[in-house]
Amino acid sequence: MTLLVHLFGKLANAAALLLAVLVLNFCLIHTAPGDPVQVIAGEMGGASAEVIASLRAKYGLDHSLIEQLFTYLHNVLRGDFGYSYYFNQPVLGLIAQRLPATLYLALASVVMAVVIGTLLGVASARRPNGLFSHAVTVVSLAGYAAPVFWTGLLLLLLFGSVWPILPVNGMSDVVHPKQGIAHLLDVLKHLILPSATLAMVFVAQYSRLARVNMIDVLSADYVRTARAKGLPESVVIFKHALRNALIPIVTVVGLQFGNLFAGAVLVETVYSWPGMGRLVYDSILRRDYPTLMAVLFFSAVLVIAANIITDLVYRLIDPRIRAGAR
Amino acid sequence: MLLSKRSFMAGALGGLAFAGLPFEAWAQSAGGGTLVIGSTQVPRHFNGAVQSGIATALPSTQIFASPLRYDDKWNPQPYLAKSWEIAPDGLSVTLKLVDDALFHDGKPVTSEDVAFSIMAIKENHPFKTMLAAVDKVETPDPKTAVIKLTHPHPALLLAMSPALMPIMPKHVYGDGQDLKTHPANLKPIGSGPYKLVEYKQGDYYTLEKFDKFFIPGRPKLDKIVVRLFSDPNALLVSTERGEIHSAPFITGVRDIDRLEKSQNLVVTDKGFEGIGALNWLAFNTKKKPLDDVRVRQAIAYAANRDFIVKKLMGGKATPSTGPIAPGSPLEEKNVEQYKFDLAKASKLLDEAGLKPNADGVRTTLTIDYIPGGDEQQRNVAEYMRSALKRIGINLEVRSAPDFPTWAQRVSNYDFDLTMDTVYNWADPVIGVDRTYLSSNIRKGIIWSNTQQYSNPKVDELLGKAAVETAPDKRKALYSEFQKIVVQDVPIYYINAVPYYNAFAKGLGNLPTSIWGIASPLDELQWVTPPKT
Numbered sequence: 001m002t003l004l005v006h007l008f009g010k011l012a013n014a015a016a017l018l019l020a021v022l023v024l025n026f027c028l029i030h031t032a033p034g035d036p037v038q039v040i041a042g043e044m045g046g047a048s049a050e051v052i053a054s055l056r057a058k059y060g061l062d063h064s065l066i067e068q069l070f071t072y073l074h075n076v077l078r079g080d081f082g083y084s085y086y087f088n089q090p091v092l093g094l095i096a097q098r099l100p101a102t103l104y105l106a107l108a109s110v111v112m113a114v115v116i117g118t119l120l121g122v123a124s125a126r127r128p129n130g131l132f133s134h135a136v137t138v139v140s141l142a143g144y145a146a147p148v149f150w151t152g153l154l155l156l157l158l159f160g161s162v163w164p165i166l167p168v169n170g171m172s173d174v175v176h177p178k179q180g181i182a183h184l185l186d187v188l189k190h191l192i193l194p195s196a197t198l199a200m201v202f203v204a205q206y207s208r209l210a211r212v213n214m215i216d217v218l219s220a221d222y223v224r225t226a227r228a229k230g231l232p233e234s235v236v237i238f239k240h241a242l243r244n245a246l247i248p249i250v251t252v253v254g255l256q257f258g259n260l261f262a263g264a265v266l267v268e269t270v271y272s273w274p275g276m277g278r279l280v281y282d283s284i285l286r287r288d289y290p291t292l293m294a295v296l297f298f299s300a301v302l303v304i305a306a307n308i309i310t311d312l313v314y315r316l317i318d319p320r321i322r323a324g325a326r
Numbered sequence: 327m328l329l330s331k332r333s334f335m336a337g338a339l340g341g342l343a344f345a346g347l348p349f350e351a352w353a354q355s356a357g358g359g360t361l362v363i364g365s366t367q368v369p370r371h372f373n374g375a376v377q378s379g380i381a382t383a384l385p386s387t388q389i390f391a392s393p394l395r396y397d398d399k400w401n402p403q404p405y406l407a408k409s410w411e412i413a414p415d416g417l418s419v420t421l422k423l424v425d426d427a428l429f430h431d432g433k434p435v436t437s438e439d440v441a442f443s444i445m446a447i448k449e450n451h452p453f454k455t456m457l458a459a460v461d462k463v464e465t466p467d468p469k470t471a472v473i474k475l476t477h478p479h480p481a482l483l484l485a486m487s488p489a490l491m492p493i494m495p496k497h498v499y500g501d502g503q504d505l506k507t508h509p510a511n512l513k514p515i516g517s518g519p520y521k522l523v524e525y526k527q528g529d530y531y532t533l534e535k536f537d538k539f540f541i542p543g544r545p546k547l548d549k550i551v552v553r554l555f556s557d558p559n560a561l562l563v564s565t566e567r568g569e570i571h572s573a574p575f576i577t578g579v580r581d582i583d584r585l586e587k588s589q590n591l592v593v594t595d596k597g598f599e600g601i602g603a604l605n606w607l608a609f610n611t612k613k614k615p616l617d618d619v620r621v622r623q624a625i626a627y628a629a630n631r632d633f634i635v636k637k638l639m640g641g642k643a644t645p646s647t648g649p650i651a652p653g654s655p656l657e658e659k660n661v662e663q664y665k666f667d668l669a670k671a672s673k674l675l676d677e678a679g680l681k682p683n684a685d686g687v688r689t690t691l692t693i694d695y696i697p698g699g700d701e702q703q704r705n706v707a708e709y710m711r712s713a714l715k716r717i718g719i720n721l722e723v724r725s726a727p728d729f730p731t732w733a734q735r736v737s738n739y740d741f742d743l744t745m746d747t748v749y750n751w752a753d754p755v756i757g758v759d760r761t762y763l764s765s766n767i768r769k770g771i772i773w774s775n776t777q778q779y780s781n782p783k784v785d786e787l788l789g790k791a792a793v794e795t796a797p798d799k800r801k802a803l804y805s806e807f808q809k810i811v812v813q814d815v816p817i818y819y820i821n822a823v824p825y826y827n828a829f830a831k832g833l834g835n836l837p838t839s840i841w842g843i844a845s846p847l848d849e850l851q852w853v854t855p856p857k858t
Contacts, residue, residue, distance in 0.1 A: 034730025038737065041771050052770070087527070088371055088507050097527050153559055160563040167569075169560045174530045174551050175360055269556045274529035278556045282368060282528075287730045 003315070010311065014304045021300040022076060025293050026069050036085045036287040037061060059085055072293070081297075082290035086283065091294045094279065099298065101171055102275035104187075105267065106260050106302075108195035113202035114253060120203070121210020122242060128215055136207055144204030148263050152197040152270035159193060166193050169272040194271045198263050202256060206249055213245035220244075247318050254310025258303045359852040360549040361833075363843075364561045364570035368554050371511035372522060372531075374492045375443060375499075376450040378751075380575060380601065383489040383844035388533050388550065389430075390492030390516030391540075393421055393440065394483065396600065396840050400655050402483055405846075406435060406493055406517070406540075410486075416478030416795040423469045427540035429495045430521040435540075437465035442496040444473065450505045456485045456756045459793075478793045480800060481753035487600070489844045490751070492516060519545035519848035530554060539848070546835075546851035565591065568856060571830040574843045577823055578701055579640035585828045592829045595642075597842025602651030602750025602757065603823035605643070605702045607693075607710065610741055611816050612778045615680055615689055622815040624674035625743075626664040628717045629710060633666075635821050638705050643821040648808040649758055651750045652822050653840075656801055658808040664818070671717045680718075688718040694735060694744040697726050702823055703745045710743070733772040747823060748773055752840070754804060755792050762811060763788060779816035832856055 037055045056062045060071060075082060081091040120140065124133035143151065160168035167173070167190045178186050217223060218241055226240045227233075268277030276295050283291040367381035374386030393407040402410070407421040427435040441463035448457035459479035464472040473482070485491060498515050499508060514522055517540065520533035533550040553570065555561040562581055564570045566588050576582055586593045607629070615621045635645045650657045680688040693710055695703040704725075711721040721743070726732035736744050751757030760766050760773065764780035784807060791803035812819070827843060829836055832854035837843050 032731075034728075034734040038733055038770065038772065039730055086370060088511065089527075094527065153557075156557075156560055156563060160560070161566060164567050169364075169555060169564055169569075170529055170553060174526075174532065174553065175362055270560065272529075272553075272555045272557060272560055274526065278368075278528050281556065285728055285730070 007308075007312075010308050014308065017304060018297070018300060019073075022073060022293070022297060023069070025296045026072060029289055029292055030065060030068075032287070034287055035061065036289060039286050040085065076297070081294040084283075084288055084291045086286040086288040087291070091290045094291060095276065095294055095298055098274065098276045098279050101273055102261070102264055102268070102277065103302075104191060105194055105198065105264055105273060105275060106257075108191050109198035109202070109264075110253060110260065112195055112199040114206055114249065116199065117203040117206025118210045118242075118246070118249060120207040121212075122214050122237065122245075124207070125211045125214030125218060126237075128211070133211070136211075140204035140207045143200040146200075148197060148201055149266045149270055151200055152194075152267055155193055155197055156270060168193060171274055194267050194273050197270070198260070198267045201263060202260075205252060205256075209249055209252060210245060213248055214241060217241045217245050243317065247314070250310060250314055250317065254307050254314075257306035261299050261302065357546045357851060358548045359855050360551060361547050361571050361847075361850065361852075362569065363550060363552045363572045363574065364555055364564055365552055365574060366555050366558055366561060367575065368528060369531075372514045372525075373494070373505075373508070373511040374489060375447045375494055376452075376506045376508075376511065378452045380844055383841075384574070385522065385531065385533065385552065386492055386514075387488040387518065387841070387845050388520040388847060389514045389518045389522055390488070390494065391427065391435075391518045391846070392488040392491045392493060393486040395488055395845060396484075398596065398599075398839050400599075400840055402486075405488070406440075407486075410483075412795070416480075416793075417475050419473040419475070419482060421471045421473070423471065424540055425469065427517050428538045429498075429517045430515045430536055431495070431498070432538070433495060433497060434468075435493065435495075435517045436468040437463075437471040438468070439493055439496045440471040441465050442500050443491065443493045444471075446494065446499065446505055447491060451490075453490070453751065453756050455759060455792075456481065456490065478795045479755075480795050480797075481755035481792070484600075484752040485756065487752065487841060488518075488846055489600070489841050490756075492518075519846050520550060528554060541848060545846075545848035547847070550847065565828055568830065571833065571856065572843070573828040574825075576826040576828060577699070579642050579824075582642050582824070582826045583640070585826075588828075590831050592831055592833075592836070593826055594829070594836065594838065595824055595826050596838040597827060597836075597840070598825040599651065599653035600752045600840035600842070601825070601844065602654060602752065603747055603825065604646055604649075604651055604750065604819065605706075605745070605747050605821050605823050606646075607706070607818040607820060608736075608744050608746050608777050609816055609818075610739060610743070610777065612739065613742060615678065616691070616742060618678045619814060620674040620678040621680065622818070623664070624671040624678070624717060625714060625719070626815055626818045627667045627671040627674070628719075629664070629713050629818060629820075630666040631664070631820055634706055634709060638709060639701060639821065639824065642826070643702075643824040646819045646822045648812050648819055649761065649817070650754060650804065650808060654750065654752075656754060656804045658805040660805075661809050661812040668716055675717060675719075682718045686718050687720050690720040690722065691742040692722045692724045694724050694726060694732060694741050696732050696745065696747065697728055699747070702747060702821075706820065707745050736776050737770050737772040737774070739769065739776065739778065754788070759788050759792070762807075762816070777816040779811075779814070781810065781814060784810055784814075830856060 037052055040055060041052055060068060084091050084094055087094055120136045124136045127133055156168050159166040171190050172186050223236060223241055226236045265277035265280055268275045269281060280295050369381040369385060370377055372385045372389055374382050391406045393405060394402045395405040397403055406423055406427055408424045409422045411420045423437060429435060444460060444463050448460050459475045459477055461474045461476045464474060495515055498510050499505060519536055519539045521536045523532050523534045525531040530551055530553045535545050535548050539545060561573055562584060565573045568590055585591055609616045609622050611617055631645055635643050644652050646652050647663055648658055648661050675688055682688050693707045695707040707723050711723055714721045735741050748761060749757050761775055762779055762784055763775060764785050766775040767778050768774040787803050787807040791800050794800040794803060832852055834851050834853035835849040837845060837847055837850060839845050
């Protein structure tokens with residue numbers, strides 16, 4: 001019951017937040033210089049004043065900004081995200097084609113970063129001052145500090161050119177299309193480099209976090225008790241210690257979703273991954289307002305959803321919160 | 327799959343060798359195979375009738391056939407029209423269509439479709455001057471179309487190229503919907519050598535051989551896949567690896583160098599003369615002190631075109647000295663060259679009354695550039711800053727975060743100097759006139775006469791040349807126009823953009839016509855198919 005009330009509160013919050021996001025996006029995008037009609041007219045190689053006026057009228061750009069904002073909000077509330085000026089398609093259709101690819105990439109990266117980061121952290125917590133621990137620290141911080149498009153380019157050159165064993169563009173082999181399981185394996189193979197690139201940024205944070213928490217937890221009384229009971233070391237570490245050390249990591253995963261999408265835009269560009277990243281890039285260059293606003297809106301939805309899910313998962317692994325401490 | 331294909335090839339080769347046939351003969355006769363093209367250009371849709379630009383032209387020219395096509399010497403060749411005849415008064419052009427051309431849906435191509443397409447393109451295509459002279463198209467019989475003109479229009483022949491005049495089926499596109507947003511632009515039906523079978527937005531599109539294409543034995547390839555890249559580095563790596571068999575529109579010097587080193591590729595800059603992309607420095611001729619022609623000439627003398635082309639662009643670009651692109655039969659080479667001469671530049675500035683102050687500075691100006699193309703645009707702008715310092719002009723480089731910002735500034739005359747890239751589109755009437763006609767000074771529109779250049783003599787010459795049907799006289803008119811414009815320097819011409827194409831070595835009959843890869847790839851074939 002408390003859970004339901006809690007969830008309801010969260011959802012109401014989210015709705016208010018999304019409305020704010022819509023308005024803010026609208027204002028930000030419309031204050032940028034240049035407008036879509038100018039780009040379209042430019043590509044036409046010059047257009048007459050009448051053509052320009054008719055384009056403006058067609059896209060509703062001849063109304064005042066306030067009017068445009070309310071029309072937009074009204075349409076969005078009815079589920080109409082408009083028509084892409086540039087791609088000549090309904091925006092929802094465009095996004096529906098692109099969203100899955102971004103989701104695969106984001107989820108694969110999160111899973112990879114959490115698993116690898118946590119394992120590295122756990123391993124280095126066992127001998128916090130050992131050589132391995134220091135090596136993990138250095139490598140993961142390097143991965144964290146490097147800009148993601150740069151790491152992406154280096155990995156692309158390494159595995160695409162120097163040691164060409166992995167595909168470096170797109171999501172599947174389009175020359176020899178595959179079906180069923182073979183297709184799935186093909187997509188996974190294409191996913192390796194992009195998700196590894198994106199994961200690298202987050203591995204550092206998770207390994208540092210896991211290491212610190214594990215060191216903390218491993219010196220706790222109940223761990224000593226578990227060891228005294230004669231439990232095998234693997235049970236002590238993974239069942240008794242890790243579960244408690246995981247809680248802060250889950251929090252951070254939720255908080256990081258926004259960064260994850262920002263990183264995905266860059267990674268998608270490097271590897272021509274057909275997700276929303278490329279769409280954002282193209283829409284910005286074309287001042288394709290409807291597409292841009294819809295992409296930003298759906299990114300906000302994803303981030304907020306991720307936060308709500310984190311919150312729920314958090315309650316699942318930490319009974320203290322479930323009891324209503326928060 | 328892999329094994330069986332190889333063993334089949336070995337078998338075929340072995341058998342032919344046994345029969346005593348030379349290898350070449352076998353290779354020439356072998357058709358089929360898949361070609362993978364890699365491009366960073368994302369098409370809005372596939373219908374070149376309502377959309378200009380190379381992103382759309384590449385697929386549109388495969389899907390749609392046009393009345394004429396061109397060879398690599400600017401000669402028109404029959405395509406959908408087996409013959410064409412211009413009336414002595416220049417006021418009508420009669421096209422005789424081939425008999426057996428079919429659209430992808432099986433319906434025949436008739437003069438009705440040609441008439442519909444020409445009028446639709448006139449109505450909807452961005453290049454308004456291209457078909458402005460067309461009054462109507464008559465269709466005396468299903469295989470004859472007569473284009474009626476209000477005045478002679480020699481540019482019409484080039485306007486009938488595949489990239490500019492796709493013939494659309496009237497029964498599909500003539501249903502009354504707005505052609506610019508017609509659903510069939512994304513599911514096109516044409517009569518060209520390939521039909522579109524799949525488009526994964528922003529990822530790739532697949533073209534398949536049209537079995538009933540009207541030229542027997544063509545196209546040679548079974549399938550063309552165009553893979554869209556968002557990062558040029560990934561495109562380069564994939565091309566080197568042989569996953570991409572053709573990479574068109576490569577302009578980076580280092581990229582070109584790198585591809586030229588690859589053993590498996592042929593790299594050529596042939597095949598873009600028709601598009602004629604010029605890279606230049608434009609002046610705001612209404613703004614002081616640039617309204618004085620001597621100041622513009624001084625800047626031209628202070629810039630070292632040789633250095634820009636040979637050093638900054640690594641010798642890959644072709645220098646250009648006038649408004650008509652190198653390679654065009656109408657180009658006039660005998661114009662003022664503005665050979666690097668600092669003394670002359672300083673003298674001109676003195677005459678214009680721009681004296682240096684105590685710090686040696688005569689004036690301060692800004693230069694803009696189109697963001698994104700560093701080698702053609704930003705680097706040249708940066709170079710100009712140091713070049714003009716030597717004649718006492720303090721030049722500030724203004725960057726723009728993206729294209730719309732730059733376009734906004736330049737089209738609203740909020741600039742002093744700007745780098746720019748503008749396409750000729752084969753005939754001056756289509757792509758050159760717009761930059762110089764005083765009637766095309768239109769605020770807010772990029773790639774109009776944003777220099778606000780106005781010279782009645784130039785207006786007159788361009789007006790005459792547009793309707794002159796005698797090739798020699800027309801060429802003479804354009805020669806005079808070019809000399810005047812170069813003398814007036816609304817623009818300092820630098821180079822033709824080096825568009826390079828990389829092709830896999832195993833390919834034969836490379837597309838080197840004036841429209842390059844923006845023309846039907848029906849002859850392109852695998853001589854030595856790639857190992858898969």
